[in-house]
Amino acid sequence: MDRGEALHWWQTRWFVAAAALLAVVPLLWPDIPPLVDLPGHMGRYRVQLEHAQHPWLLEWYNFEWSLIGNLGVDLLIIPLEKIFGLELAVKLIVMTIPPLTVIGLLWIAREVHGRIPATTLFALPLAYAFPFHFGFVNFALSMALALNAFALWLRLARLGRLRLRAILFVPISFLVWITHTFGWGTLGVLAFSAELIRQHDLRRKPGRPWNVGLVDSWVVPWFWAGIHCLVLAPPALLMLAWRSGAVSGQTTDMFNWRAKMLWITQVFRDRWQLFDIASVGVLFLLLFKAVRDPNIQYSRNLGLSAIFLLLVYIFLPRIVFGSAYADMRLVPFLIAIAIVAIRPKPGLSIRGAATVAMLGLAFYGARIAGTTWSFLLYDQAYDRELKALEHLPVGSRLVSFVGETCYNEWRMTRLQHLPGLALERRLSYTNDQWSMQGGQLMTVRYLSDRPRRDIARRFIHDPSQMVTDVQCPREYWRPVAWMLVNMPRDAFDYVWVIRPPAYDRRLEQGLIPLWRGEDGSALFKVDRDVPAPVPTTRDLPRPRPLKDFAEDGSQIVNSMSPDF
Structure with missing residues (x-):
């Protein structure tokens, strides 16, 4: 004392x-603190503040105090x-x-x-x-x-x-x-x-x-x-x-x-x-x-x-x-x-x-x-990726795919919920939002039209934005090739891929590039007059053998869990 x-x-x-x-x-x-989940939360704040002002937000998200x-x-x-x-x-x-x-x-x-x-x-x-x-x-x-x-x-x-x-x-x-x-x-x-x-x-x-x-x-x-x-x-x-x-x-x-x-x-x-x-x-x-x-x-x-x-x-x-x-x-x-x-x-x-x-x-x-x-390096990465939003119309229906690996790498990209900024800045639909009743004030419902909602349900909320090169054990994430082939193109107008794993460019069939960045990042407009690519066996999920992983499983477990 x-x-x-x-x-x-x-x-x-x-x-x-x-x-x-x-x-x-x-x-x-x-400009934006480079914290993994924060961009997703910022999207929710925008809905909270402007939910009643835009009819499409009412259609996509449910918000109740x-x-x-x-x-x-x-x-x-x-x-x-x-x-x-x-x-x-x-x-x-x-x-x-x-x-x-x-x-x-x-x-x-x-x-x-x-x-x-x-x-x-x-x-x-x-x-x-x-x-x-x-x-x-x-x-x-x-x-x-x-x-x-x-x-x-x-x-x-x-x-x-x-x-x-x-x-x-x-x-x-x-x-x-x-x-x-x-x-x-x-x-x-x-x-x-x-x-x-x-x-x-x-x-x-x-x-x-x-x-x-x-x-x-x-x-x-x-x-x-x-x-x-x-x-x-x-x-x-x-x-x-x-x-x-x-x-x-x-x-x-x-x-x-x-x-x-x-x-x-x-x-x-x-x-x-x-x-x-x-x-x-x-x-x-x-x-x-x-x-x-x-x-x-x-x-x-x-x-x-x-x-x-x-x-x-x-x-x-x-x-x-x-x-x-x-x-x-x-x-x-x-x-x-x-x-x-x-x-x-x-x-x-x-x-x-x-x-x-x-x-x-x-x-x-x-x-x-x-x-x-x-943080300076993460901020530079944010700035490079967010240039895509300059080409995204307000109120657009956007599906995003963010590259991830099956390994629990020490340095996280901090991009896992960057699509949330499309909701925050452009009032666009984004599939990175959490939907857990009672955990937060906002839940995802996407469209009131049931057939369309059913088609898109695997692509409408977290963790559907996470893509890998192969199917990771014990994870909900899907390979990027599978997602590009199977995404419901009548449910979305734009596709934003952020540092995805390498994939065959033929899978971009029916996608019009509006912007391309570094490391494979790109923003596409969906062209519904062009059919989606026909999947091949290599486009199907292929699990990574467990022997390729460390003893702890080496995957980011529920990295998209809400801030609760």
Whole structure:
């Protein structure tokens, strides 16, 4: 705790402000933050804002407002779009997430330790962890809010303002839940573990008549910690109402140990595998050092929080309520809390604390620099592909095919949902939108004319936009040749292929090229006067032998799952 010593540079307010501003840097240049799922969400925002203004949107998409735990950016975009326009508004919202995460981690460290330990700086790069790169923006915003709410919870307890805390955290719990339910659940775990330690310490104070016995020291605190955390419970009623009946979704794939180990190694997954894995190694080296060094200890408060989060991670299925990557999203925050828990033992200081702080700052700066350069390269790829939209009429019926491989390649193209920008910019139909009732406010229905809808149903929503060279095991994706041959040409007016696998150009029969880009990308207009190509045996799906894959299956599992 604070021993009245002078603040070091990494413990000052100006450093907190500078660290938060540094977290914004990677997002300054790109017009559209290059996050995998974000372009698809932007298409949904456009429908949300203009659904009733265009009859073709009413025909293609169903949009109904309801109170669900996945509305963070969806609500913020309403007032901000009127001021900045949709794309800039989305960018500004996304730009707030990393600095909020950094501030939350530093604030938690300050409340728990009294001063920010130098080792806390190593946790800051986790503001740009794999879940954020994936474009789970509602989730990431909710977790950033949850970290800051937890810091406030700790501060009010430290000041003895328990009644004020109880009053404030009823609306705060609703705010975090509405942003995304995952943040609310994490806040509950963190708050309960912290309150459990506080209640335990109250009963160990000298002179307390019940400061004897196991029951009063360990059992009673569980009861009172639960009582204090009841102020966080009201959103559970909304959760029950939301996730009941037809919108409950599937919960499955528990104890997938191979996947859980992969998520840990991929916590920084972005572009350069060696750099990203080495960065994970730095964090685990620090955690291991804290266990072995006699001058360093873990805060019981945050140490218990990290243990609770670890248990949640172990028991959390990979798919919850139909949403994939549920357990993966927790990993960076589990590691961050464990790192923030590190501090020097009382009466001692970390040898060379300034050196440790400089190393931590260098690590943070290196990760920010790498992410900035990576985002610049992704932004250039976006710019090249989006030139196709200059040739696409407003309100057109567009089917898109985005190239993918059967291998779980470290660097994702970030193009998987780029077709969503055709909906956002040109109000065109796009087949990359998710259609999961209850998971988000918009579902896909495409056409009210049943025969035409039935013909196109395999091509109308995610993951029909993903194409490969051959049929991948355990995937819904189809080979590009099969898709070009079998797509219902009377249901769509235009075809957009984005970096597809190599295919026979004869399959473009009946498609008029309007634009061609690099790596095989092209925009076509469907010519219905020319018959579709006749499929051959090589145009049929051919599975890749399982022996060609790594032990983990080597495929991106449900990479198109919605941000929920």
